[in-house]
Amino acid sequence: MPAPFIRIRGLTKHYQMGNTIVRALDGLDLDIEAHTFTVVMGPSGSGKSTLLYLLGGLDRATSGEISVDGARLDQMDENALALFRRRTMGFVFQSFNLIPSMSALENVAFPMQFAGVTPAQRSLQARTLLGQVGLDNRADHRPNELSGGQQQRVAIARALVNNPSLILADEPTGNLDTSSGGTVMQLLSDLHNAGRTVLVVTHDPRMTRFASHKIFLLDGRQVSEAEYQSAALESAQAS
């Protein structure tokens, strides 16, 4: 059997805080197949963002293995990791992370300058990507001249710049109302249907309807949906 697209074994991320150790991830084993849409759910502090950052090579694990598309991220040096990240992954964050002084078009075109693309090509490709997220008519708007949902769509267009096979999104709808959140999830779902592998962290149970797979985290470990639900119920009763 071929290896899964994402393979995680014994993954831990520990933080030493004075005399205590925070176990953000505490021995995670995970297989995720290519072309799936996986939703990661879990209460605040359960390790969702930590998982996404490690998968994206934005941070280093304390121990354990992470492979993406057959490549061992945990064995790469910083340069190899940066290159791999740029070729393989696109990131979408809750807070959009757009550059305020740049137009939508410039925001999308910006990362292409590191890939040696000419300015004319950058602008052409950025326009095409903005078209794909339905924002052809907002190319010249700056972030503060766009709605939250539109800003997130610009961020998604930017994430697509290097045609990544893996899209990682950390609460992409967290700052959006239900309707624009739905549009953003639909867009991520379209990317999945176009053949990409998508991994989305979300608090919002409504977003799971787009998912082909669900992962539940509690205290840095994977749990079953039933364990997750009963923990959620307990914490609701306690508050």
Ligand SMILES: Nc1ncnc2c1ncn2[C@@H]1O[C@H](COP(=O)(O)OP(=O)(O)OP(=O)(O)O)[C@@H](O)[C@H]1O
């Ligand atoms: N730099 C850090 N130093 C110390 N502890 C950290 C650090 N980053 C995260 N943690 C801790 O690790 C745990 C997991 O954090 P993480 O950000 O992955 O949670 P999360 O599931 O994304 O939560 P949320 O839903 O609130 O975003 C938390 O208990 C957090 O306090």
Ligand SMILES: [Mg+2]
């Ligand atoms: Mg988080």
